[in-house]
Amino acid sequence: xxxxxxxxxxxxxxxxxxxxxxxxxxxxxxxxxxxxxxxxxxxxxxxxxxxxxxxxxxxxxxxxxxxxxxxxxxxxxxxxxxxxxxxxxxxxxxxxxxxxxxxxxxxxxxxxxxxxxxxxxxxxxxxxxxxxxxxxxxxxxxxxxxxxxxxxxxxxxxxxxxxxxxxxxxxxxxxxxxxxxxxxxxxxxxxxxxxxxxxxxxxxxxxxxxxxxxxxxxxxxxxxxxxxxxxxxxxxxxxxxxxxxxxxxxxxxxxxxxxxxxxxxxxxxxxxxxxxxxxxxxxxxxxxxxxxxxxxxxxxxxxxxxxxxxxxxxxxxxxxxxxxxxxxxxxxxxxxxxxxxxxxxxxxxxxxxxxxxxxxxxxxxxxxxxxxxxxxxxxxxxxxxxxxxxxxxxxxxxxxxxxxxxxxxxxxxxxxxxxxxxxxxxxxxxxxxxxxxxxxxxxxxxxxxxxxxxxxxxxxxxxxxxxxxxxxxxxxxxxxxxxxxxxxxxxxxxxxxxxxxxxxxxxxxxxxxxxxxxxxxx
Amino acid sequence: xxxxxxxxxxxxxxxxxxxxxxxxxxxxxxxxxxxxxxxxxxxxxxxxxxxxxxxxxxxxxxxxxxxxxxxxxxxxxxxxxxxxxxxxxxxxxxxxxxxxxxxxxxxxxxxxxxxxxxxxxxxxxxxxxxxxxxxxxxxxxxxxxxxxxxxxxxxxxxxxxxxxxxxxxxxxxxx
Numbered sequence: 197x198x199x200x201x202x203x204x205x206x207x208x209x210x211x212x213x214x215x216x217x218x219x220x221x222x223x224x225x226x227x228x229x230x231x232x233x234x235x236x237x238x239x240x241x242x243x244x245x246x247x248x249x250x251x252x253x254x255x256x257x258x259x260x261x262x263x264x265x266x267x268x269x270x271x272x273x274x275x276x277x278x279x280x281x282x283x284x285x286x287x288x289x290x291x292x293x294x295x296x297x298x299x300x301x302x303x304x305x306x307x308x309x310x311x312x313x314x315x316x317x318x319x320x321x322x323x324x325x326x327x328x329x330x331x332x333x334x335x336x337x338x339x340x341x342x343x344x345x346x347x348x349x350x351x352x353x354x355x356x357x358x359x360x361x362x363x364x365x366x367x368x369x370x371x372x373x374x375x376x377x378x379x380x381x382x383x384x385x386x387x388x389x390x391x392x393x394x395x396x397x398x399x400x401x402x403x404x405x406x407x408x409x410x411x412x413x414x415x416x417x418x419x420x421x422x423x424x425x426x427x428x429x430x431x432x433x434x435x436x437x438x439x440x441x442x443x444x445x446x447x448x449x450x451x452x453x454x455x456x457x458x459x460x461x462x463x464x465x466x467x468x469x470x471x472x473x474x475x476x477x478x479x480x481x482x483x484x485x486x487x488x489x490x491x492x493x494x495x496x497x498x499x500x501x502x503x504x505x506x507x508x509x510x511x512x513x514x515x516x517x518x519x520x521x522x523x524x525x526x527x528x529x530x531x532x533x534x535x536x537x538x539x540x541x542x543x544x545x546x547x548x549x550x551x552x553x554x555x556x557x558x559x560x561x562x563x564x565x566x567x568x569x570x571x572x573x574x575x576x577x578x579x580x581x582x583x584x585x586x587x588x589x590x591x592x593x594x595x596x597x598x599x600x601x602x603x604x605x606x607x608x609x610x611x612x613x614x615x616x617x618x619x620x621x622x623x624x625x626x627x628x629x630x631x632x633x634x635x636x637x638x639x640x641x642x643x644x645x646x647x648x649x650x651x652x653x654x655x656x657x658x659x660x661x662x663x664x665x666x667x668x669x670x671x672x673x674x675x676x677x678x679x680x681x682x683x684x685x686x687x688x689x690x691x692x693x694x695x696x697x698x699x700x701x702x703x704x705x706x707x708x709x710x711x712x713x714x715x716x717x718x
Numbered sequence: 719x720x721x722x723x724x725x726x727x728x729x730x731x732x733x734x735x736x737x738x739x740x741x742x743x744x745x746x747x748x749x750x751x752x753x754x755x756x757x758x759x760x761x762x763x764x765x766x767x768x769x770x771x772x773x774x775x776x777x778x779x780x781x782x783x784x785x786x787x788x789x790x791x792x793x794x795x796x797x798x799x800x801x802x803x804x805x806x807x808x809x810x811x812x813x814x815x816x817x818x819x820x821x822x823x824x825x826x827x828x829x830x831x832x833x834x835x836x837x838x839x840x841x842x843x844x845x846x847x848x849x850x851x852x853x854x855x856x857x858x859x860x861x862x863x864x865x866x867x868x869x870x871x872x873x874x875x876x877x878x879x880x881x882x883x884x885x886x887x888x889x890x891x892x893x
Contacts, residue, residue: 249874250874251870252868252870252873252874253869253870254855254868254873254874255855256779256851257873257874260786260876260878265787265788265791266783266786266791267851268791268795268848269791270844274843274844370869372869374869380869380870428876428877428878429786429876429877429878429881429882430878430881431788431878493865538855539854539855539860539865540850540851540852540853540854541851542854543850543853543855544846544847544848544850544851544854545847546850549761549824549827549828549831549846549850550760550763550824551763551765551766553761553850554762554766554768554862557854557862557863558862558863560863560864560865561864584789584790623831623832623839623842623843624832644836645836645839645840646836646839646843647839649843
């Protein structure tokens with residue numbers, strides 16, 4: 197059963213074994229697993245319920261439907277643009293379908309540095325296998341590679357960098373290039389077409405357009421969740437409420453939404469780490485004008501990815517997220533991908549205004565570019581100020597070093613494969629045409645607020661996992677410290693960025709959480 | 719006396735702003751909508767095969783974004799337009815932004831983008847992105863940039879757009 201906000205005209209009550217807040221990778225998969233095990237599940241989602249028939253491939257229409265803040269939200273100082281889902285299926289509906297297992301080195305780091313138990317490579321392997329089967333994850337094949345993808349592959353090989361096919365969660369992709377607007381063909385295996393239908397088929401009751409507002413407590417236990425129905429046109433409360441009584445509550449509202457919700461419950465005093473240690477994978481883009489048409493907007497965004505720089509190289513010990521270090525950074529600490537933007541977003545991120553900008557856009561077919569997901573090491577923070585969510589995300593320190601190296605490497609590759617001109621997209625509109633200009637150009641790029649256009653698509657860490665409430669928010673079973681029946685199942689629990697697209701890591705972790713919830717509701 | 723002068727000053731700051739035929743201000747104030755119009759004319763002037771942002775109704779589109787945005791975001795956008803309107807004297811141009819020539823507005827905006835003051839850059843980047851995404855996402859611009867458009871032929875506007883258009887229509891606007 198799926199009930200949308202406009203279908204609710206009076207207060208509702210529900211009771212269930214499990215109440216899940218959020219329907220992205222974390223919430224949907226957990227709901228499906230538990231429902232299929234016979235648990236009664238109520239799933240609430242703040243965003244709207246849309247299907248492929250609602251995905252019209254128009255950027256503004258789709259930003260309004262499926263993007264949090266209509267794509268307009270940024271960090272406090274406008275250093276990074278916040279990208280997150282606001283719809284049934286969450287960010288998996290607008291993601292690129294890149295689907296990596298968590299690299300074993302990262303799982304080891306989480307165990308050895310942060311003391312995470314129960315999430316080893318061996319423990320997660322069966323979950324990954326099942327998820328990959330469910331989502332049809334496979335390496336991108338040749339027919340998926342657009343010209344920009346092939347240029348990245350060629351450039352990486354030319355430069356001696358490790359490049360590999362990107363694992364994709366797709367079935368019979370048509371190659372329209374509108375992954376970020378939601379798949380109009382149900383080819384991308386988002387939560388909307390995988391675990392949501394399975395959860396509903398197994399009896400889960402899903403409420404969309406419903407904002408979870410407050411938990412009611414009975415000692416150390418949450419007893420009920422109260423949410424308000426939103427008007428989809430304005431995003432404002434419409435009047436009716438939903439009250440869900442449950443044995444267990446799972447918060448899976450995403451890397452921004454989960455810390456936000458828990459902070460609004462007044463839990464910061466008991467859990468001082470709540471909202472701290474935020475990472476977002478800031479992503480610097482570099483654009484290029486080629487002699488040939490590259491048509492970056494068609495086919496899949498990333499068939500080939502450069503993995504050479506996933507792990508940072510240091511002189512001395514490796515730098516760990518959120519911890520000071522005396523080691524000297526050399527290079528890397530990011531995944532490097534071809535970029536894909538439709539003309540509205542591309543126009544917004546290209547430098548300049550007026551006629552000069554229009555002349556740049558006139559060359560759209562020849563405009564290509566790349567993007568790096570920076571594995572941030574300097575933690576940000578989420579707080580609630582006057583009722584408003586505030587995001588602090590530093591670009592200084594280790595994050596700044598990685599940004600500069602990512603700009604350099606992107607320019608290097610783009611020039612190596614024949615770019616006539618490389619544009620860094622900064623507020624000063626820095627452009628170069630020759631490789632020997634890279635060092636000087638990147639050195640003068642400012643990392644002061646708003647000087648560059650950086651997305652922040654993969655938030656996490658704001659309710660991180662650990663052994664003690666002194667340095668974490670949830671335990672190894674995803675249970676919030678100090679509460680018997682409150683869990684978190686989304687990237688908020690990661691102690692640092694997973695160094696690859698987080699979707700599969702979220703899904704696998706969510707199954708670990710599901711097992712713990714199942715044990716409490718048997 | 720001081721109060722009277724202050725009152726006159728405030729009236730001056732908010733005076734001289736008129737909606738054009740078909741325009742309706744739902745998210746923005748009349749003043750802010752006039753500043754947005756001046757901004758659109760500077761950032762998306764059109765010509766040489768490109769339609770002008772003003773003729774595309776971009777100003778109304780920006781008003782819609784503000785109307786549909788959450789309270790915090792809408793407040794930020796309104797404040798950004800207010801700052802833009804009164805910033806020119808700090809950047810070498812006497813007069814309000816909306817009263818400057820299109821060329822002078824472009825110069826003010828470029829100076830903001832290249833300013834050492836974070837606030838100016840933050841405001842300029844935010845407004846630039848809003849105008850440019852609305853402009854280049856418009857199908858009427860695509861022939862000029864060689865974009866062949868979506869494969870899904872029928873546009874399906876979001877609930878916010880339908881509600882906004884209804885309100886604009888009720889107030890005699892063109893939307």
